[in-house]
Amino acid sequence: MKAQPKASHFIDGAYVEDTAGTVIESVYPATGEVIAKLHAATPAIVERAIASAKRAQKEWAALSPTARGRVLKKAAEIMRARNRELSELETLDTGKPIQETIVADPTSGADSLEFFGGIAAAGMNGSHIPLGGDFAYTKRVPLGVCLGIGAWNYPQQICCWKAAPALAAGNAMIFKPSEVTPLGALKIAEILIEAGAPKGLFNVIQGDRDTGPLLVNHPDIAKVSLTGSVPTGRKVAGAAAGQLKHVTMELGGKSPLIVFDDADLESAISGAMLGNFYSTGQVCSNGTRVFVHRAIKERFLERLKERTEAILIGDPQNEATQMGPLVSFAQREKVLSYMEKGKAEGARLITGGGIPNTVSGQGAFVQPTVFADVTDDMTIAREEIFGPVMCVLDFDDETDVIARANATEFGLAGGVFTADLTRAHRVVDQLEAGTLWINTYNLCPVEMPFGGSKQSGFGRENSLAALEHYSELKTVYVGMGACEAPY
Numbered sequence: 001m002k003a004q005p006k007a008s009h010f011i012d013g014a015y016v017e018d019t020a021g022t023v024i025e026s027v028y029p030a031t032g033e034v035i036a037k038l039h040a041a042t043p044a045i046v047e048r049a050i051a052s053a054k055r056a057q058k059e060w061a062a063l064s065p066t067a068r069g070r071v072l073k074k075a076a077e078i079m080r081a082r083n084r085e086l087s088e089l090e091t092l093d094t095g096k097p098i099q100e101t102i103v104a105d106p107t108s109g110a111d112s113l114e115f116f117g118g119i120a121a122a123g124m125n126g127s128h129i130p131l132g133g134d135f136a137y138t139k140r141v142p143l144g145v146c147l148g149i150g151a152w153n154y155p156q157q158i159c160c161w162k163a164a165p166a167l168a169a170g171n172a173m174i175f176k177p178s179e180v181t182p183l184g185a186l187k188i189a190e191i192l193i194e195a196g197a198p199k200g201l202f203n204v205i206q207g208d209r210d211t212g213p214l215l216v217n218h219p220d221i222a223k224v225s226l227t228g229s230v231p232t233g234r235k236v237a238g239a240a241a242g243q244l245k246h247v248t249m250e251l252g253g254k255s256p257l258i259v260f261d262d263a264d265l266e267s268a269i270s271g272a273m274l275g276n277f278y279s280t281g282q283v284c285s286n287g288t289r290v291f292v293h294r295a296i297k298e299r300f301l302e303r304l305k306e307r308t309e310a311i312l313i314g315d316p317q318n319e320a321t322q323m324g325p326l327v328s329f330a331q332r333e334k335v336l337s338y339m340e341k342g343k344a345e346g347a348r349l350i351t352g353g354g355i356p357n358t359v360s361g362q363g364a365f366v367q368p369t370v371f372a373d374v375t376d377d378m379t380i381a382r383e384e385i386f387g388p389v390m391c392v393l394d395f396d397d398e399t400d401v402i403a404r405a406n407a408t409e410f411g412l413a414g415g416v417f418t419a420d421l422t423r424a425h426r427v428v429d430q431l432e433a434g435t436l437w438i439n440t441y442n443l444c445p446v447e448m449p450f451g452g453s454k455q456s457g458f459g460r461e462n463s464l465a466a467l468e469h470y471s472e473l474k475t476v477y478v479g480m481g482a483c484e485a486p487y
């Protein structure tokens with residue numbers, strides 16, 4: 001098999017297998033070929049991973065932050081040196097075109113390791129609090145063994161976005177990739193060992209929705225960081241709350257992207273396409289509700305159709321391919337059913353709407369699709385589709401469009417295209433979302449915090465903010481005189 005790893009899990013610095021675990025087949029969605037067979041973790045594997053992480057965490061937390069940072073920076077360097085190999089694996093794991101993975105996946109993971117490696121030293125400082133003779137100080141301390149649970153759309157990126165701040169802060173991490181994309185995280189575990197991380201500091205164990213709870217409910221897990229859907233988020237946060245664990249929830253969205261009539265049209269169309277078609281539309285922060293001012297709507301749709309129909313769909317391993325298949329055949333069924341709902345509920349199909357006839361029938365491909373005349377109550381305007389399906393809605397008035405944009409349980413992201421700087425800031429200020437873009441879309445450099453509000457989750461990844469979510473304050477009061485008591 002094309003991408004068979006040495007074993008399913010990576011624990012205590014080595015590959016480990018337990019064939020008693022249920023079989024997980026890794027399928028390359030461009031062809032349907034099974035490229036690897038792995039096993040979900042058994043309870044014995046879970047215990048082994050947690051025990052080794054607990055040991056490693058103590059050793060790791062005792063290092064200076066600079067020494068920890070050095071390991072992470074070395075890992076970033078190795079990832080960059082192996083970018084091609086890691087990108088090819090990411091393409092096999094997800095079906096995303098190599099054109100994307102080579103610039104957006106291992107490189108984003110490496111950025112994260114480099115950034116947190118660099119700020120590990122300064123980012124963990126505490127403070128001194130003068131109290132008039134007496135004083136107090138705070139220390140920022142790690143939480144212990146953290147659990148990362150990944151989604152399937154950015155397997156290597158998600159793995160690093162969780163591991164880098166967790167490890168920088170002095171924690172150990174157990175990472176469970178999505179059962180749909182189990183391969184990339186194992187390579188990152190190998191790289192961290194090669195970079196000098198202690199054995200057990202970063203363990204990868206495979207599993208599905210039955211394995212997740214074994215980890216989330218384990219008393220030795222101090223924190224859970226999940227990237228996944230809202231229903232999974234509710235379950236995982238609920239289970240973690242039972243033991244008052246720290247949680248970060250990076251969940252789904254149905255984000256608004258508002259295009260005003262003074263926007264640069266080509267630029268706004270680029271933003272809408274990036275925010276709906278990149279990674280075959282499987283991006284949580286996508287601006288899937290594109291509100292376009294009625295005055296420019298038809299021109300917008302005309303150019304959008306032209307540019308969408310020019311997208312090169314096909315073999316993800318071909319450097320020229322711009323759009324690959326969806327991650328799985330199950331996901332394709334889901335996306336196709338939403339396309340049918342859009343048609344049935346009366347949206348105007350501008351382009352796409354089914355399976356492309358230009359690619360082999362074997363893969364989980366769908367056409368990049370645009371619906372216009374979408375209304376707020378349609379299913380395709382309310383539910384997260386997680387595929388390349390753009391809904392274009394009309395608007396006339398700023399106040400009204402803001403209210404409509406906010407009329408959703410989600411609050412992950414949003415964007416605005418306009419030439420009016422004042423309006424841009426006024427609008428984003430009122431949009432209820434954790435991450436917003438003005439005159440661009442979906443850019444997530446590691447320097448800026450990323451995360452959602454409302455049902456899209458809480459906690460933040462990336463930036464200095466992420467370190468706070470992987471550590472806690474310890475406060476020490478220091479009495480400088482005799483201790484006085486009224487008794």
Ligand code: NAD
Pocket residue numbers: 149150151152153154176177178179207208209210211212213216227228229230232233235236249250251252253283284285384386412452
């Ligand atoms: P999912 O919710 O089905 O699964 C996510 C992960 O949770 C998987 O690893 C799965 O095995 C695990 N899991 C499922 N049930 C569990 C349970 N009860 N306990 C513990 N773990 C459990 O999501 P998915 O289909 O893999 O990914 C798509 C979703 O992820 C979309 O909703 C998307 O918006 C969201 N997402 C969010 C972000 C973000 O940063 N906000 C990024 C990428 C994807």
